Amino acid sequence: MEIIDRYIYAVTQRLPQSQRADISQELKGLITDMLEERTDGKRTTDKDAEQVLLELGDPKQLAEQYRETKKYIIGPEFYDPFMTVMKITLYSVVIVMSFEFVIQIIINPASLLEQFVDYIVSFFTMIPMAIGWVIAVFVLLEYVQVNGQDLNIEKNWTPSDLPQLPDLKRQIKRSEPITAIIFFIIVMAMAVFSSNYFGVWRFETGEFATVVPFLNEDTYSGYMLFILLILNLAIVKEIVKLIKGKWTSKLLIFTVVIDIITVVVVLLMVTGPDFWNPAFMQELEQAGMITERSESYETVEKIWETATLWTLILMIVGLIWNIIAGWLKVRKMNK
């Protein structure tokens, strides 16, 4: 009877491939047995079959009984931080997009309609992208967490495994990673959509006229990948901080590793060929902001030529600062 096969299919379709054939055969036997008992050897009708299936109940629930464990991509443990991060992300994406919209209107009021269409379209491109990234990060965390637990199961639990009571010195204020995540998302959005506004702005009679960009627009799309990579790494770091809620030596090592990766990637970028706008000085001059051979020209040129060096110095100082701050936290913890 077709209805029986449909029922069995509805159950087994929800089960792992490896168990399907066996359970399918078993269920078929069971239903035939139940039908036989019901009709006492007489011919079975569709109605009998339906009654038996009703007795077995919703195939979804039966399949659930067969499945031993619930499978999650993002488990209950991560549900709350997941929702928090998702909300922060979506709020910041909307804020950034609205901000971008307002800036475009200020710069170019004539294109209001066009900008508005872009603004609406960006909801359909940016929001799914943001949701996708958040999910991807949490799926990864869940995966690492679950596999990590499997390794620990062999060990016997002892009271010393208990987590420390929250210590004010070690606690990470929730506002800290949340602010950081919002900041990085905004930077990320600007890196993707408005890198051309990253430069010296020139106003003519109080109205925005043009920008002399710091970055080389021809090579920027290639570098954008790296910029997105380090920004995503930074966001992952903040999410982990948000979830952990306190400093541990593992977390410190984790953040230092991410910091080092960031510094290395930035070093490779700024020292790489054609990262900065090669025609910066000329464009600045063309824009009429400085005149060649003037004193200010030489000052600006000096600053511009040493920009790479200063980026390097700032990054390295930042890294050392982070390491020292981290080391101080470890010392506090061990006291």
Add this chain to the structure above:
Amino acid sequence: MSDIKQHLDKLTQELRRGTLTIGVLSQLSKPQYGYSLVTKLNGEGIHVEPGTLYPLLRRLEKQGLLESTWNTDEARPRKYYMLSKRGAEVFELLWQEWEEMVDSLNHLIGLEKGGDSDGNHR
């Protein structure tokens, strides 16, 4: 009253869930297929749905307490389950545990009711 019944149903269900395994293991020193076990248990007043028993049998098999074979001699193939060696040992111990639990609980309730069959008083 319906409130009391709801509570009772829920608690009874929990009790059943725990004891069903003992009931199932007790019947499998000889091979049986799923539906014959359902009929037998229901006949003895242990209420169980096939949708609960079939998955339970598979779980017990996976834990190594039961062994199964497909019997293809009959009109249609049936999966027969039987206690494994380990399953038989576990069942003996589980049964002892059960007896002790019943004794202790009866004794405890007897105390509360103001005296019990052992003649103990508070």
